[in-house]
Amino acid sequence: MTNLPAHHSNDVDDCAFRSFLDRVADKWSLLLIVTLENAPKQRRRFSELKKSVPGISQRMLTTTLRNLERDGLLVRHFFPEIPPRVEYELTTLGKNLMCPIGELVQWIRQNWTTITNARNEFDKNNMAKSTGVKEC
Amino acid sequence: MTNLPAHHSNDVDDCAFRSFLDRVADKWSLLLIVTLENAPKQRRRFSELKKSVPGISQRMLTTTLRNLERDGLLVRHFFPEIPPRVEYELTTLGKNLMCPIGELVQWIRQNWTTITNARNEFDKNNMAKSTGVKEC
DNA sequence: CTGTATCCGTCCCGATACTG
DNA sequence: CAGTATCGGGACGGATACAG
16 A cells, blocks of 8 residues: 555665655644644634744744745735734645644654653663753 | 544644654654665664665764664664674564655655745745755 | 764754844 | 844764774
């Protein structure tokens, strides 16, 4: 079912693939896509997104939104009012991407306790060997 | 079946979730998981992995493998021979994670031309405005 | 072969100030 | 409200040397 095309090699050396992987395999990108998908009207304003994704800075929010727009995953609706209003909305492509992303998120939510246990177990056996993972 | 728990909020503020997202949403982690899944015998040696994932440094390979091991996604088989031999293999949990990952990879392979076109179109309309994306 | 240790440049990203 | 501009600390990650 998940068979890859016949020409696919075992090595992961496709440049375009890796280029887009950099976009998709990005924490803020994923969180924003999920947040936009969950939006009531499928749209969210800049400030709403900032609230909905705790910890993201204004700079990162702007940058990530621009990159997602560049990749055709979302559209920016600009209303020249005063004060100005901007609404972000996933494109068809972006909503489409939500299928695999959603399954990934689902998987994480279902398995994170298992992983947390694995981490604790591992750390117990490798005491004081930092792995660079921040505690919350 | 895929219903989320009732307490699930629209905001993405779950710490454990984000912690593991940092692991999964990592370029090298994803590439290594895919590579291990594609491995003939489901196992690969350190040097094989280094060849199969072009561009990864020895340091990043070691670090990423350790983190994946810590999260219980792969096991490290150490053979105390001379010279030493080490084989890496996905755990059940790791293979399980390949389902959503595989779909994501599949999606990227199917849609990257669309995205490339979107990028070119966007860049045409926003000339000289760098987006921090490296060319290949 | 499979790492570990160290150095060090790059750039990510948060904080702050300012604009339309 | 929704950004842009700028600065700076710190983490990321490559290169190299060395160890078991």
